[in-house]
Amino acid sequence: MLTLTHYQILRFISASGPTTRAELVSRIGLSKAAMSGLARELIDKNLLRETSTIQKQGRPSTLLDLDPQGAYFIGVSMASDPAVIALVDFKGEIVNRIDIARSTDPDEFAQAIANCLPKLIGGAAVAQKRVLGMGVTLSGLVDQEQANCIKSTILGWQDVPLAKIIHKHTHLPTFIENDAKALAVSERLFGEARDMHSFSLIWLGKGIGAAHFVHDRLHRGAHGGAGEIAHCTIEPNGLPCRCGKTGCLDTVASMIAILDAARAQGLKAETLDDIERAAASGSSVAIRLLHRAGSALGLAISQIIQINDPQMVLVTHREERFDGLFSTVMQQAIEANVLPRLSGVTPIQFRKVADADWAVGAASVATHSFLHGFI
DSSP: OOOHHHHHHHHHHHHHOSEEHHHHHHHHOOOHHHHHHHHHHHHHTTSEEEEEEEOOSSSOEEEEEEOTTTOEEEEEEOSSSSEEEEEEETTSOEEEEEEEOOOSSHHHHHHHHHHHHHHHHHTTTOOGGGEEEEEEEESSEEOTTSOOEEEETTTTEEEEOHHHHHHHHHOSOEEEEEHHHHHHHHHHHHSTTTTOSSEEEEEESSSEEEEEEETTEEOOOSSSOTTOGGGSBSSTTOSBOTTSOBSBTHHHHSHHHHHHHHHHTTOOOSSHHHHHHHHHTTOHHHHHHHHHHHHHHHHHHHHHHHHHOOSOEEEEEOOSOOOSHHHHHHHHHHHHHSOGGGTTTSOEEEEEOOHHHHHHHHHHHHHHHHHTTOO
16 A cells, blocks of 8 residues: 655656655755665555666765556546547556547447457557556547546537546546546646646637646546636637637637648648648648648737746647747747737747557546546
């Protein structure tokens, strides 16, 4: 049985990377003897391992790190069809993966997950007892307890107790999360934002998602929808949105909106890159579309920067390239619409994501729950 101090040690090493016992004593405030005992207990449980030895003043010190084979988590991504189910180790690496049809019937989908687990776990030669929990990501609103899908327009769900349904079929502790929020948790645990206390993540795909860490905590708001910029009104009296409003950012800057607008104006475009090439060739239609969409997204991100003042904004996307006119206009709009004292001080980073990244994001939700003692 792990204590609160055990979890504190695991969280510190997860956030900071390989660490000496002396550093843990300094940061957590325990005696050397107490820390030595706690570290040994975590090593015996295969949750920590000793790695390299470093030479500082005095005696050499051995670094402690998370043991990637000490704990595994299952991530289920409903961001694509087929859905991706991955077995992910304690360091965020996929060790096995299976794709299954994405059913919108919760019980049917839960049973399909349960059916593939023996192959997923057995195929990686991982002991069942090492698999500690499961995370599931979807597009939609999720409650504070990460148990219920409040609403998902894409899946046609409302008030679905998905975590409970999946747990009934798999007997694993299960947590569900909005896809952009799960991706942000993954970046905080394993990726670009590991050393940051506050950052914002924007997801630009068929729709637009957003998630925000503020002082090391995922900011959800009172109803799970904090910082969701997709349905902020960007063009009053603009196009109707699937949410029931008009003029939402989603109707202007999402990939579906951009491509639909391009086709409606006679451009043959299947990807953003097609429109970028047309703009580079002098198409006034393509240039106008990219300016409109880039300006709208940049304006929305500038408001996030002024409200949250993050250390970084990470824009995630599926496009092969993201360095054309759309990106340039977006960044110009950000700089033009933030306060002068914030202009240029918030890095805007870009990262292409694939289906597997969403599954790692889902698993990271369960990893995060374990590190905080919820499993």
